Amino acid sequence: MDHPADLTPVGQDYLKVVWSAQEWSQDPVTTKLLAARMGVGASTVSETVRRLSAQGLLEHAPYGAIELTERGRALALAMVRRHRLLETYLVSELGYGWDEVHDEAEVLEHAVSDLMIERIDARLGHPTRDPHGDPIPTPSGELDSPPAVALSDLAAGEGAVVVRISDADPDVLRYLAELGVGLDTHVEVTERREYAGTVTLRWSGSSSAQLGLRAAEHVWVVRGSDPTA
Known part of the structure; x- marks a missing residue:
């Protein structure tokens, strides 16, 4: 077999x-x-x-x-x-x-x-x-798997590039598509609010949005990339 x-x-x-x-x-x-x-x-x-x-x-x-x-x-x-x-x-x-x-x-x-x-x-x-x-x-x-971590693991001020978005929750995929965040998007965590369970992202130079930490666990990134690239 x-x-x-x-x-x-x-x-x-x-x-x-x-x-x-x-x-x-x-x-x-x-x-x-x-x-x-x-x-x-x-x-x-x-x-x-x-x-x-x-x-x-x-x-x-x-x-x-x-x-x-x-x-x-x-x-x-x-x-x-x-x-x-x-x-x-x-x-x-x-x-x-x-x-x-x-x-x-x-x-x-x-x-x-x-x-x-x-x-x-x-x-x-x-x-x-x-x-x-x-x-x-x-x-x-x-x-060949990239050395990725969950977006929810990033600290405020860290930049990264999106390399994977889990398909476990279609609602997360649709929401990120509406925001314009997809594979190879350069992002930066500008703020973490642990008490609210959210992170604030910046991408494409000026676009910004909040993302729940649960949703951020579905997004995988490689640290260190320039969010303004």
């Missing part, structure tokens, strides 16, 4: 979610986390994890974290590649908004062939990131 097609769509989703949960977080992947992300009960998660573990794709010690085996990671990255290339294609070729593509790609990634994925990759010019800034794995499973 070394190809995503050998797995059921549910199995494909589990491996992808386990990998994605650790891409930008150091928190362990638990049964509770998987249940929340998959929208199913804990008992269903436990049974699926046991099945995938028996197939040599996951490792799960009792009461411990759920981790991918080497084979599981390879299959997960193949699914991540499919998903992110499809999202990129939907935005660049079919005119979808970046807040609309996640659910569409979730459906399509299970149905398209390897040939179609490689044709899409070639058509797009072999992109290295999707519309949200998430790196697209190569066919061999390699990917």
Whole structure:
């Protein structure tokens, strides 16, 4: 079992979610986390994890974290590649908004062939990131992740460049699009109000807006870039 097609769509989703949960977080992947992300009960998660573990794709010690085996990671990255290339294609070729593509790609990634994925990759010019800034794995499973931190981690006066915006909350994507803040936007945190749970951003020289800290956790930046560049 070394190809995503050998797995059921549910199995494909589990491996992808386990990998994605650790891409930008150091928190362990638990049964509770998987249940929340998959929208199913804990008992269903436990049974699926046991099945995938028996197939040599996951490792799960009792009461411990759920981790991918080497084979599981390879299959997960193949699914991540499919998903992110499809999202990129939907935005660049079919005119979808970046807040609309996640659910569409979730459906399509299970149905398209390897040939179609490689044709899409070639058509797009072999992109290295999707519309949200998430790196697209190569066919061999390699990917180049930027040294990013959450915007909510920046102190007042720090400048940075936006390199990723999580698609977990479409409302955040729509709000940032309305503001004109997207990938490669140079921003500066001009004020933090911990008591109010907000940060004030400046970008494009004079534009300014407040952003809730919860929303700022969805925005990932690389520190040190000139906000007026």
